[in-house]
Amino acid sequence: MSALAWFAVLLLTVTSIGLLLARDWRWLIIYLSAQYFGMLILTLQHWPLGMASVKVVAGWMSAAILGMTRSGLPREDRVERSNVLPRGRPFRLFAAAIVLVIVSSVTPRVDVIMADAGFAVTSGSLLLVGMGLLQLAVSNHILRVTVGLMTVLSGFEILYATVEVSVLVAGLLAIINLGLAFVGSYLLVAVNAEEEVEPV
Amino acid sequence: MNAPTIWIVAPAFAAILLFPIRNQRVLSILGGTLTILLALSAQFIPIGEALTFGTSSFKIDDSLSVLGRVLQIRPAEGSLLAIIYGATTLWFFGAEASGTARSIVPYGLLITTFMVASIAVEPFLFAALFIELAILLAIPMLVSLNQVPGRGVVRFFIYQTLAMPFILLSGWLLSGVEASPGDISLAAQAASMLGLGFAFLLAIFPLYNWMPLLIEESSPFIVGFLLWILPTITIIFGAGFLDRYSWLRSSADTITALRFSGLLMIVTGGFWAATQPDLGRMMAYGSVAETGFALVALSLNSRMGIPILFLLLPARALGLAVWSLALTIFKDNDESMRFTAVRGMLRNFPFASAALILASLSASSFPLLAGFPARLALWENLSRLSLGAAIWMGIGIVGLLTGAFRSLAVLGMADEYSTWEIRENWLQGIMLGLGVIGLFILGLFPQILHYFLANLPAMFERLGR
Numbered sequence: 001m002s003a004l005a006w007f008a009v010l011l012l013t014v015t016s017i018g019l020l021l022a023r024d025w026r027w028l029i030i031y032l033s034a035q036y037f038g039m040l041i042l043t044l045q046h047w048p049l050g051m052a053s054v055k056v057v058a059g060w061m062s063a064a065i066l067g068m069t070r071s072g073l074p075r076e077d078r079v080e081r082s083n084v085l086p087r088g089r090p091f092r093l094f095a096a097a098i099v100l101v102i103v104s105s106v107t108p109r110v111d112v113i114m115a116d117a118g119f120a121v122t123s124g125s126l127l128l129v130g131m132g133l134l135q136l137a138v139s140n141h142i143l144r145v146t147v148g149l150m151t152v153l154s155g156f157e158i159l160y161a162t163v164e165v166s167v168l169v170a171g172l173l174a175i176i177n178l179g180l181a182f183v184g185s186y187l188l189v190a191v192n193a194e195e196e197v198e199p200v
Numbered sequence: 201m202n203a204p205t206i207w208i209v210a211p212a213f214a215a216i217l218l219f220p221i222r223n224q225r226v227l228s229i230l231g232g233t234l235t236i237l238l239a240l241s242a243q244f245i246p247i248g249e250a251l252t253f254g255t256s257s258f259k260i261d262d263s264l265s266v267l268g269r270v271l272q273i274r275p276a277e278g279s280l281l282a283i284i285y286g287a288t289t290l291w292f293f294g295a296e297a298s299g300t301a302r303s304i305v306p307y308g309l310l311i312t313t314f315m316v317a318s319i320a321v322e323p324f325l326f327a328a329l330f331i332e333l334a335i336l337l338a339i340p341m342l343v344s345l346n347q348v349p350g351r352g353v354v355r356f357f358i359y360q361t362l363a364m365p366f367i368l369l370s371g372w373l374l375s376g377v378e379a380s381p382g383d384i385s386l387a388a389q390a391a392s393m394l395g396l397g398f399a400f401l402l403a404i405f406p407l408y409n410w411m412p413l414l415i416e417e418s419s420p421f422i423v424g425f426l427l428w429i430l431p432t433i434t435i436i437f438g439a440g441f442l443d444r445y446s447w448l449r450s451s452a453d454t455i456t457a458l459r460f461s462g463l464l465m466i467v468t469g470g471f472w473a474a475t476q477p478d479l480g481r482m483m484a485y486g487s488v489a490e491t492g493f494a495l496v497a498l499s500l501n502s503r504m505g506i507p508i509l510f511l512l513l514p515a516r517a518l519g520l521a522v523w524s525l526a527l528t529i530f531k532d533n534d535e536s537m538r539f540t541a542v543r544g545m546l547r548n549f550p551f552a553s554a555a556l557i558l559a560s561l562s563a564s565s566f567p568l569l570a571g572f573p574a575r576l577a578l579w580e581n582l583s584r585l586s587l588g589a590a591i592w593m594g595i596g597i598v599g600l601l602t603g604a605f606r607s608l609a610v611l612g613m614a615d616e617y618s619t620w621e622i623r624e625n626w627l628q629g630i631m632l633g634l635g636v637i638g639l640f641i642l643g644l645f646p647q648i649l650h651y652f653l654a655n656l657p658a659m660f661e662r663l664g665r
Contacts, residue, residue: 113373113389129365136358145354149361156365163372168267172329176364179336183357186340187349 005120008041012124013100016131019147020092020138029067032147033060035128035154042124042158046117051170055157058174062150062181069185070143073192092138099130117162128155142191146184150177203247203273204264207238207281208317215309224301231292231305235285235312242281243652247273271320276658280436281316283652284429287517288312290635291425294521297628298421298528307341308425310334315433324444325371327437328364331401331430335360338426342418352413359400359407360430366397374445381447391448394441395457401434402491405464411484412476420480420531424524427487428517435494435509442498443660449502458499463592465492470599474606479530479556480537482603483523486563489600490516496593497578504581506664508574510653515562515570515642522635523559526552529628544614551624553611555632560607562639564600570642 015035022028036059043052103126111122132151135144157173214234221227245251250259263272273281291308295301314334318327339357343349373390377383399407415423442449469489473482490512497509527537529552534541546553562569565576575597583590624632642649657664 113386140351140354142349142354145358149358152362153365156369160365160368160372164368166268168269169326169329171267172326172333176329176332176336179333180361183336183339186345187343187353187357190343190345190347190349193346 002118002120004041005045005118005124008038009120009124009127011035011038011041012127016128016151017093017096019151020096020131020135021089025070025143026067028143028147029063029070032066032150033063035151036060036063038124039128039154039158042121043161045121046162047165051165051167052161054170054174055161055177058177059150059154062177065178065181065185066143066146066188069188073188092134095134095138096131099134100127103127103130114159114162117159121158121162125155125158128152128158130155142184142187146180146187150180153177153180201258202261202264204271204317204320206260207242207273207285208271208313208320209264211235211238211309212313215306215313218306218309221306222302224296224299227301227305228292228294228296231295231301231309232289235289235292235309239282239285239289242278242285245278247275247278249275269326270322271317272322273316273320274659276655277319279652279656280319280659283513283517284312284316284433287428287514287521290517290521291421291428294421294525294631294635297625297631298419298525299532300419300421300528303341303344303419304422304425307337311337311341311426312429315429318433318437323371324437324440325368327440328367328371328397331434331437332361332364334430338430341422342414342426350413350417352410352415352417355410356414359403359410363397363400366393366400370394370397374441374448377447378445387447391451391454394448398434398438399461402431402438402495403488404461404491404495405468405488408465408484408488411488412472412478412481415480415484415527416478416537420483420527420537421524424483424520424527427484427524428520431487431491431494432513432516435491435498439498439506439509439660439663442502443663446662449662455499458495459586459589462492462495462497462499463589463596465489465495466593466596467492467599470596470603472599473603474599476603477539478537479539479542479607480527482560482607483520483527486523486560486600486603487520489596490520490563492596493575493578496582496589500578500581500585502663503665504577506657506660507653508577508581510656511574511577511646511649514649514652515574518570518635518638518642519559519562522555522632522639523563525628525631525635526556526559529624530556533623539610543610544612544618546611547614547618547620548623550620550622551629551632555636557604557608557611558636558639560604561601562643564604565597566601566604568640568643570639572643573646 015031018031019028036056040052040056043055103123107123107126111117111119114122128151132148135148135151247260248262250257262274263270292305295304311334314330318330321327343353370390370393373393377387377390448454466489469485469492473485476482494509494512497505529549530537530542562571565572579590579593582593
């Protein structure tokens with residue numbers, strides 16, 4: 001079980017860095033979906049399969065909502081290509097490395113606070129929170145902002161699952177994840193609706 | 201029958217039924233009538249007591265079980281529900297005049313029910329989840345599908361969402377502190393986490409930069425509704441934390457943090473309100489200062505602070521409703537609320553101008569207006585505890601007053617030979633007129649609120665006693 005948890009942490013490292021570096025929205029959706037699978041494995045350390053699967057199902061549905069919305073939009077939107085400083089891949093990789101260092105240094109302390117949730121669970125959770133915050137800090141594009149918020153929430157949910165086993169909370173968090181995806185999709189459509197009108 | 205079904209579940213279903221209605225007037229009347237009925241029933245129908253009608257009797261239970269947790273509306277919370285739904289009525293009846301009924305009525309009612317659910321849910325820290333749901337619902341209300349979302353909406357979305365994890369985790373840490381009260385470092389971590397959560401949720405300095413942006417990007421009337429309901433319920437939720445955790449309530453650091461952040465918001469809100477060349481931004485900073493007043497009230501001795509906190513609520517609701525309606529009328533006229541665009545508008549929009557100035561004066565604690573009694577009581581009690589803090593509060597109020605008088609000067613600065621004409625329609629005139637009368641009534645006769653507010657502190661077990 002522990003090896004599986006560390007595999008999940010590795011998966012989350014790859015997906016969260018991938019989310020930060022990917023330029024094509026299709027890769028964003030693929031990484032996001034894989035990230036929810038990693039989240040399922042870590043949640044399983046403390047929750048039964050039935051409840052933990054709620055998270056992955058809600059996450060995959062959210063990814064599908066975002067993917068379907070983005071695929072329905074006619075072309076690349078202006079903001080995705082805009083210059084938001086800093087934006088280069090080397091910088092993002094460097095920032096991700098700093099997040100990794102911070103996560104590895106604070107994990108032991110947080111693990112003690114969180115009633116010994118387990119190193120793998122704590123580090124996976126903090127990794128997602130850190131990478132999500134980094135995503136929010138370096139981009140103002142709606143899809144990336146939504147993915148960033150979903151990443152932060154995923155990290156939080158992994159940690160919170162170690163201390164709270166409530167069906168109501170699991171349900172509400174699933175609704176919030178879906179709500180984030182719907183709001184992100186709504187804002188994506190709003191951004192592009194204006195662009196379609198503009199050239200006329 | 202139980203109270204959560206009447207005041208949470210049923211209005212939520214009603215809100216869903218309102219979505220297909222496209223007629224602004226019908227929506228405004230239906231929404232306003234429904235919320236005023238909810239307000240009156242919350243005030244006058246006792247919860248948990250048997251009511252007898254002839255030979256039959258019935259009782260409204262106070263709780264509803266949902267997935268192993270409980271939504272509970274206690275008898276003492278009836279007046280709070282009356283204030284919440286009563287204030288929502290102001291926005292719904294004003295919705296047609298502002299032209300926003302199709303957004304604000306269905307979404308606003310759904311948001312209100314989620315906020316009421318956040319007060320009712322047990323364990324109470326799950327309130328953060330309901331507040332987050334309300335925030336998600338606010339986005340489509342703020343941005344239409346053919347409008348590019350600006351930075352304000354995106355920041356609002358991010359900041360408010362980030363609050364939820366902090367508050368939920370802090371709730372768990374706080375229960376750990378209760379179990380081992382001697383653990384100072386755990387207490388500090390829990391308090392920091394809680395502080396961060398509320399800093400995001402209440403938009404405490406410097407996290408309020410989305411407010412002025414949002415008011416420029418969206419309808420001021422809708423933003424005004426959010427600037428009323430979100431901080432109001434969040435403050436009550438925050439007071440719940442103080443009520444539950446005695447170590448938090450008795451900690452000198454908590455009191456200092458509350459007072460310092462409150463004064464910081466009053467002073468910075470006042471400073472920016474005095475210096476902005478934009479009427480919309482002034483309302484945003486006025487709202488920032490209002491939240492500051494509430495935080496300062498929480499930092500007082502709870503026996504005095506809690507009644508003052510509740511006294512601040514109706515004035516804030518009415519003031520923001522009038523202020524935001526007046527701003528919406530200006531924005532509909534010229535797409536801008538900057539001084540250059542509204543210069544001399546007093547002669548073209550006399551009702552909106554007068555209402556805007558009086559609402560901003562009320563927020564600035566001007567005598568005879570709704571905001572004055574609560575702020576006077578707050579100032580008096582604060583000065584007994586710390587003269588320095590009272591002086592800082594005074595500086596903030598001077599800033600707000602400066603902003604109000606600048607608005608008056610700009611709106612009155614018409615060309616010498618321009619004529620007077622009333623461009624508001626009759627509905628806007630009536631709504632603004634009633635709002636202004638309300639501001640004077642609450643300012644001249646604040647004792648009429650006593651009937652609604654007297655029992656409110658009883659909703660807390662320890663605060664206010």
